[in-house]
Amino acid sequence: MTIENHLQQLTATPPDDVGDRVLVAVGLADEFVEWPSIVGRLFIAFNGLGVSTVSADADADRFEAYFQRRHRRPLRPATAVPETIERHLAEALDRGRPGRLPLDLRGVTPFQSDVLLKAATIPRGEVRPYGWIARELGNPGAVRAVGSALATNPIPLILPCHRVVRSDGSFGRYSLGSDDNKPRLLAAEGLDVAEYQRMARTGTRFVGSETTRIYCHPTCRAARTIAGSHRVELRSTSEAEDRGFRACKLCRPAA
Amino acid sequence: MLSGTMVVMTDLDDLALRLSTDLDAVFPEVVHALSPGLYSGALRMLGHRQDAEDITQDALTRAYRALGEYPAERIAALRLPGWLWTIAANLCRNRLRQRSRKATLPLDGPDPTDTEAGPDEKAEQADLGDRLTGHLLTLSWPMRSAVVLRHVVGLTTDEISTALDRPPATVRSDIHRGLERLRHLLDEETP
Numbered sequence: 485m486t487i488e489n490h491l492q493q494l495t496a497t498p499p500d501d502v503g504d505r506v507l508v509a510v511g512l513a514d515e516f517v518e519w520p521s522i523v524g525r526l527f528i529a530f531n532g533l534g535v536s537t538v539s540a541d542a543d544a545d546r547f548e549a550y551f552q553r554r555h556r557r558p559l560r561p562a563t564a565v566p567e568t569i570e571r572h573l574a575e576a577l578d579r580g581r582p583g584r585l586p587l588d589l590r591g592v593t594p595f596q597s598d599v600l601l602k603a604a605t606i607p608r609g610e611v612r613p614y615g616w617i618a619r620e621l622g623n624p625g626a627v628r629a630v631g632s633a634l635a636t637n638p639i640p641l642i643l644p645c646h647r648v649v650r651s652d653g654s655f656g657r658y659s660l661g662s663d664d665n666k667p668r669l670l671a672a673e674g675l676d677v678a679e680y681q682r683m684a685r686t687g688t689r690f691v692g693s694e695t696t697r698i699y700c701h702p703t704c705r706a707a708r709t710i711a712g713s714h715r716v717e718l719r720s721t722s723e724a725e726d727r728g729f730r731a732c733k734l735c736r737p738a739a
Numbered sequence: 740m741l742s743g744t745m746v747v748m749t750d751l752d753d754l755a756l757r758l759s760t761d762l763d764a765v766f767p768e769v770v771h772a773l774s775p776g777l778y779s780g781a782l783r784m785l786g787h788r789q790d791a792e793d794i795t796q797d798a799l800t801r802a803y804r805a806l807g808e809y810p811a812e813r814i815a816a817l818r819l820p821g822w823l824w825t826i827a828a829n830l831c832r833n834r835l836r837q838r839s840r841k842a843t844l845p846l847d848g849p850d851p852t853d854t855e856a857g858p859d860e861k862a863e864q865a866d867l868g869d870r871l872t873g874h875l876l877t878l879s880w881p882m883r884s885a886v887v888l889r890h891v892v893g894l895t896t897d898e899i900s901t902a903l904d905r906p907p908a909t910v911r912s913d914i915h916r917g918l919e920r921l922r923h924l925l926d927e928e929t930p
Contacts, residue, residue, distance in 0.1 A: 487922055490871055491890035498778035502795050503770040509796065510803040512763055532800070 534586030653684025821898030882917035
């Protein structure tokens, strides 16, 4: 046999999962881990582009079915969490905002992405109505579209749709686990749920300060510093404006 | 193997054309069809399984990102194995350079996962394949890369010329001299 024939026989078989790892790296397949949280066990899927999915399914099979419906690409249990994700995932879940965690938002429209990233600017323990997001995005009529963009949020908790509530003050629906998880998460973030619900029941949508003549969303951190004796409860932005209050520059109130 | 990953033997000529029409759907087939060649070539150039695995993964990942920027006509016209090796050969060469820099550090011992090599001590009892593997690693980079791409990976001289960015005549001479050298090394061992 010639030396050329011998060289031809020096081919080798790569390990089985090299190909799979390439597909995960480029975002044509995902891996997932299980992760504990205050609303129960989560499944978190990611690929080389970032975290793609957070879900609270009952088991891995159901998570995989949901993932397939949503993304239509292969999924497998993770062998290792990439360093860039591991470093920022716990903090992102803890704070309820992406921070430096890379996200894979290819599956969402530009509008949905704008809505979700706007929701991520709401501070922990505070809430804003759907209409606030619509107004912030320069499209105050798009309240329903904002609602459906949040309802199909692929990365709840990290993109905190739980901080967006209905304009009547009720918490509204929540896709991660059950609707009850929304007030549960907000309570864990420090929101006084009972007091918030009392205001919702009595029609209070904003609060103003008689000393500064500024009005806020009730959960705005500026509103929480108003002393009880100067605190005015308001039903609408027009009532506030009529009574001579100006809008807080921090929470930019909108119904 | 991931569920949904395509496992089909693929006609390489047809592959670039199909890739140009749907990158995401067809790229898994590219990975499947071309990773054995990339891995084999990198393994014989570097003599190290973990490095070969890293290079295979890295080259295919870079390839996907590059393809995403190419217009469809350019993808359709690609000769995929040669093109992929323009990426992979560079990665192999960089890896060798890094390793020779690291080798000057006193704490850097031999990699325990390295199942190849030790050509000198193993030569006596090893079979011809093992001896060839060891001798390949003693060739200069120009000879080694050209011989491996021609005879292990099976690229044409033209494809190698593109992949290594050397004129075809130089590639032919590198292959010729490389084979001569290997024959000489094998002969030397025979008592």
